Amino acid sequence: MLVVEFEKGTVVLKQAPMPKRRPGEALIRLLAAGICNTDLELLRGYYNFQGRPGHEFVGEVVESSTPELVGQRVVGEINIGCGRCSLCRAGDPRHCSSRRVLGILNYPGVFAEYFTLPDRNLHVLPRTIPTDHGVFVEPLAAANEILEQVRIPKGAPVAVLGDGKLGLLIAQVLTAHGAEVHLFGRHPSKLALARRWKIRTRLSSQGPAKAAFQWVVEATGSPEGLGAALELVQPRGTIIAKTTLHGAVPLDISRVVVNEVTIVGSRCGRFPPAIRLLQRRSVDVAPLVTARMPLSQAQEAFQLAAEPGTLKVLLVPDGTI
């Protein structure tokens, strides 16, 4: 079968044997996968990653010990816990200290015709959600995690920094929650998209209003993002940090202390609320798909995904476009 791997900072195509599922795992045929900024960071050396990436997907279960799953269209949570620690036993392996992470850490990813994942990680995708939209369940869950961590009152003004894929999802999720979202970005075309969703927008080059928001979400993917968030947040306000980057960023710690700012790191979310957001059409993901390309064109797909104007690039099995 055809697979995509990262080797020394390059994208390579390979033929590999079909994966063998272990007990408790399902064998899944890829229907569509999404290229995420984390994949681009992994390609640049984050986590010293080598191997098969990919963690946003919709697939069809081919084999499983759970008969109800076979033949179903599924999405999958990306953290594979040890199954034995207190966190895993409580049903949440997201912070299991010996977790593997699909396509990120010690577990081969989904940029392949077939892959495996434990049955317990899978969620059946309701029929009303198209496959291309289902690819957004994972990043939507990450966007929705903010609301599981921080109480944002309805009607409250919230700044979202970054008009990339994740920023646009976060802006929509917070708008659906009832917040008054102000999206700050660098791309007029992406901001125009946000305005279609009735989101207030502002070009970052106009310079942000200072100390104006009690909640600021930092999703720029840039080392300067945290500093910009710190300019924008009110005293005693909260910054929700979403950017993962290889290396350290500079932090004006005195400003954090003197203004008693709270910074909340935010990563993976639960899938069921994200699936509900798509089912209820509370978010609009169709305009976020820039391109749909076959696995055999993965190199071109990654080049396109890294270009500034691009939103989501989907990879699909050859012959399904």
Place this chain on the structure above:
Amino acid sequence: MLVVEFEKGTVVLKQAPMPKRRPGEALIRLLAAGICNTDLELLRGYYNFQGRPGHEFVGEVVESSTPELVGQRVVGEINIGCGRCSLCRAGDPRHCSSRRVLGILNYPGVFAEYFTLPDRNLHVLPRTIPTDHGVFVEPLAAANEILEQVRIPKGAPVAVLGDGKLGLLIAQVLTAHGAEVHLFGRHPSKLALARRWKIRTRLSSQGPAKAAFQWVVEATGSPEGLGAALELVQPRGTIIAKTTLHGAVPLDISRVVVNEVTIVGSRCGRFPPAIRLLQRRSVDVAPLVTARMPLSQAQEAFQLAAEPGTLKVLLVPDGTI
């Protein structure tokens, strides 16, 4: 009268005219003042400070439009708000955007024989609290602010990084609250002092246990402190940041995001709970006084305060030692 000022990174002694109190202000005679790490930072260039520092004090009110205050021994909150913004009108000028700060920002400090402060900033020091102990009300309030920001359950293990003046106060305040405090420091003599208060201690050079605490207080005063706190905090744990430093510190933002760590900046606290802590003898501040020196020896006092083994150095008017 004799005053202490900072000029281009040096401590200078001067003769100055008696300050004139404006309406709403009290004229206060210094009884004792404390040298704080913030003063040492100001001397090194933090805030581009020039002028008269000093913000920890006990004084006697000489003149005031509030007759009950005259003759009383008082301590004083250090933030002087505009009096007009919503924060000030709600009675809390700590984050007023045009605040002045005693001895730190646009308001002359207490390292002088006489100084002024608005009546509304003053709290009468109960008779049972000795003057030298009252100097600790301000830093104790800052230590206690942690408990107003973060809910720490009784019995919970908490790491406190830094065995300096503030770290030792925080360790005591959290112990009095019922937490199981583990103090990490570099100074065997200061850690021995903490053990007298039944606090668990560990030399930082032994290397901290990793990811062991849900709550970590960073009070090292060092640019490396935040990184050490990030090593020590559990996933989904909270770091309370107390260190103010001139310039930026490096932050491994991916670790904050991936582990969903919360960082809470923490500065000034309210005085009444701090006064109660001293009144009930819930904290022991007497051993924290390294020396008591006259204002005329301020240069030597600052040298001593900057030495690694030193705790609190008090400045008192000449002739009162």
